[in-house]
Amino acid sequence: MGAPIVIGIDLGTTYSCAAIVERGRPRVISDTGGSYLIPSVVAIDDKGNRLVGQSAKRQILINPRNTVYAAKRLIGRPYSSEQVKEAKQYIKYQVLPAEEEEVVIKLREDMYSLSEVSALILDHIRNVAQDRLGKEIDKATVTVPAYFNDSQRQAVRLAGKIAQLDVIRIINEPTAAALAYGFGKELNQKVAVYDLGGGTFDLSVLDIRNNIFEVKATGGDTFLGGVDFDNRLAEWVFYKFEKQYEIDLSKDPIAHQRVQDACEQVKIELSGRPQARINIPFIASGANGTLNIDLTIAREEFERLIEDLVDSTLKTCERVLEDAKLKKEDLSAVLLVGGSTRVPLVAKKVEEFFKISPSKAVHPDEAVALGAAIIADSIIRTGGKEVMLLDVLPITIGIKVPQDRVIPIFERNSSVPNQKQKIFTSSADNQSSLSLTILQGDSPKASECVPIGEFKFTGLRQAPKGQVRVEVSFYISPEGVLSVTARDPDTGLEQKSEIMVESSQSKIFHENLIQPKKPVAKTKVDTVISRTVTRERKIKLESVKPEPSKEFKQEETKPVETKGKKTKATLTATKYRESTPATSNSAKSAKQKKPEPGLLSRIFSKFFSKNE
Numbered sequence: 001m002g003a004p005i006v007i008g009i010d011l012g013t014t015y016s017c018a019a020i021v022e023r024g025r026p027r028v029i030s031d032t033g034g035s036y037l038i039p040s041v042v043a044i045d046d047k048g049n050r051l052v053g054q055s056a057k058r059q060i061l062i063n064p065r066n067t068v069y070a071a072k073r074l075i076g077r078p079y080s081s082e083q084v085k086e087a088k089q090y091i092k093y094q095v096l097p098a099e100e101e102e103v104v105i106k107l108r109e110d111m112y113s114l115s116e117v118s119a120l121i122l123d124h125i126r127n128v129a130q131d132r133l134g135k136e137i138d139k140a141t142v143t144v145p146a147y148f149n150d151s152q153r154q155a156v157r158l159a160g161k162i163a164q165l166d167v168i169r170i171i172n173e174p175t176a177a178a179l180a181y182g183f184g185k186e187l188n189q190k191v192a193v194y195d196l197g198g199g200t201f202d203l204s205v206l207d208i209r210n211n212i213f214e215v216k217a218t219g220g221d222t223f224l225g226g227v228d229f230d231n232r233l234a235e236w237v238f239y240k241f242e243k244q245y246e247i248d249l250s251k252d253p254i255a256h257q258r259v260q261d262a263c264e265q266v267k268i269e270l271s272g273r274p275q276a277r278i279n280i281p282f283i284a285s286g287a288n289g290t291l292n293i294d295l296t297i298a299r300e301e302f303e304r305l306i307e308d309l310v311d312s313t314l315k316t317c318e319r320v321l322e323d324a325k326l327k328k329e330d331l332s333a334v335l336l337v338g339g340s341t342r343v344p345l346v347a348k349k350v351e352e353f354f355k356i357s358p359s360k361a362v363h364p365d366e367a368v369a370l371g372a373a374i375i376a377d378s379i380i381r382t383g384g385k386e387v388m389l390l391d392v393l394p395i396t397i398g399i400k401v402p403q404d405r406v407i408p409i410f411e412r413n414s415s416v417p418n419q420k421q422k423i424f425t426s427s428a429d430n431q432s433s434l435s436l437t438i439l440q441g442d443s444p445k446a447s448e449c450v451p452i453g454e455f456k457f458t459g460l461r462q463a464p465k466g467q468v469r470v471e472v473s474f475y476i477s478p479e480g481v482l483s484v485t486a487r488d489p490d491t492g493l494e495q496k497s498e499i500m501v502e503s504s505q506s507k508i509f510h511e512n513l514i515q516p517k518k519p520v521a522k523t524k525v526d527t528v529i530s531r532t533v534t535r536e537r538k539i540k541l542e543s544v545k546p547e548p549s550k551e552f553k554q555e556e557t558k559p560v561e562t563k564g565k566k567t568k569a570t571l572t573a574t575k576y577r578e579s580t581p582a583t584s585n586s587a588k589s590a591k592q593k594k595p596e597p598g599l600l601s602r603i604f605s606k607f608f609s610k611n612e
């Protein structure tokens with residue numbers, strides 16, 4: 001077996017993809033059947049066998065209850081979140097709550113955390129790549145939506161650990177796509193990356209200067225993608241069927257799954273044709289025997305079904321340009337990334353919005369994985385110095401304070417890595433600990449933000465109130481992940497961080513989830529050569545206004561010296577950020593319009609009456 005190599009992995013909601021750099025060129029890795037898109041699907045069959053990828057997807061129609069798909073929509077989310085509630089309306093596998101609001105999945109008799117499901121997918125991708133390349137793979141870069149929050153990122157990190165894969169960097173998907181577009185081309189351009197995949201939407205605006213890729217602003221919706229288009233179409237089919245036969249197919253898991261599957265195919269067909277037929281035989285039985293679905297839908301009608309979803313992405317585009325302080329005319333290119341950008345309405349609306357023809361320079365399915373491979377290769381060869389990714393925090397991170405308020409520590413779109421300090425003073429005599437609840441969200445109301453961590457610093461000096469100070473340092477890594485440390489500035493002693501409860505903290509149900517690897521059959525793979533170093537970027541330091549905290553009074557904030565290791569770690573920053581409240585809200589409200597099963601007839605009869 002040759003020396004271990006590193007790959008880039010695009011861990012998608014519906015499909016994943018891996019890529020590698022060989023002889024200085026990135027390329028996607030196909031499986032033995034020639035397919036480079038690996039379904040992000042995990043199943044347990046009736047014999048208890050675990051299936052991942054194509055084999056899992058192939059059996060979904062006969063085993064919907066024990067087949068997990070679109071797990072990325074649930075990862076790192078609290079069970080009580082709106083998104084989990086919405087997802088539960090159309091997924092057939094069992095989604096259950098665990099401690100700390102964690103979402104777990106039951107497949108046959110076994111529980112799986114979302115990180116474990118993702119670990120199985122990562123492991124499968126690694127095995128596909130190992131088989132093709134004939135080399136052992138223990139390192140990878142993995143991409144995540146730019147708008148993923150801290151908990152979601154941590155959950156993906158954990159998935160890598162469970163898969164025994166050394167994830168050397170987590171990169172934002174649109175940033176990776178921009179790399180695939182501009183790496184090594186000596187560009188000097190501002191570009192927008194519009195990434196609409198199976199389950200998520202991101203829009204990032206980047207300034208590309210040679211091999212420096214600086215994200216100016218980003219926004220998105222981690223619950224908007226092709227799956228929602230399929231669902232809209234499926235609702236239309238259910239409505240039509242119920243109207244004709246008075247049978248609600250959406251209640252039957254197998255019928256539901258068959259309709260959803262067919263709808264994805266019809267949606268894809270409608271990208272190339274003005275109309276398509278939905279033909280599903282033997283879907284139910286009626287008084288006179290078996291019933292079939294046989295419907296024809298025109299592209300215009302499909303477009304009416306999804307138009308509000310597409311429009312919600314444009315609101316994000318507007319907000320991101322504003323945040324980036326750029327005008328549409330400043331952009332040299334708009335890249336369309338993700339399979340759902342093949343929907344003609346999407347491409348048309350994006351073109352109308354930006355007033356520029358979308359670039360054909362990147363492949364919508366491959367760009368993210370190729371970018372991930374480029375950065376993976378660069379890190380391995382040059383410590384990441386030949387290419388610099390400067391990313392941003394997608395969603396504001398702050399501290400919860402009384403009266404349902406949040407004091408921001410890092411505003412959305414602040415550069416990462418980043419570091420800030422706050423000083424708190426004791427508010428009670430002999431106070432022994434300091435607790436902080438960290439939230440992520442763009443709302444000033446704590447109740448509208450997502451808790452990402454509970455920090456408790458213990459063992460404080462015993463003294464009358466007001467006489468103990470605690471200096472808390474907040475650090476956002478290049479991957480957009482927060483860590484918090486504290487010290488007593490008067491004694492210089494580090495405070496012990498007793499607890500760090502992360503909402504993404506995931507249960508491990510299977511100690512030996514990943515089987516030991518078989519030796520890899522050897523094939524010849526050459527690796528790379530390449531370029532030179534670029535510049536450094538300093539951690540951006542911002543001051544934060546003093547605000548009172550729950551247990552401690554916050555006294556002052558001071559900038560942090562950018563010395564030592566952390567400064568070094570900033571040389572090749574990757575960043576991420578999250579959506580605007582406006583975007584999320586508009587997308588959400590768009591989705592809230594989605595009729596519930598019981599309401600289908602009423603709402604759809606109004607909605608479709610024109611065509612009948």
Ligand SMILES: Nc1ncnc2c1ncn2[C@@H]1O[C@H](COP(=O)(O)OP(=O)(O)OP(=O)(O)O)[C@@H](O)[C@H]1O
Pocket residue numbers: 011012013014015016072196197198199200201225226227264267268269271337338339340341342343364365
């Ligand atoms: N020709 C097409 N027309 C319309 N939709 C398409 C077409 N081809 C693929 N899609 C859709 O694109 C989506 C998959 O795209 P992609 O692989 O980029 O997403 P993903 O990586 O799985 O998801 P995400 O990036 O959101 O996590 C699916 O919903 C699929 O149905």
Ligand SMILES: [Mg+2]
Pocket residue numbers: 010011012013173197198338368
């Ligand atoms: Mg994707």
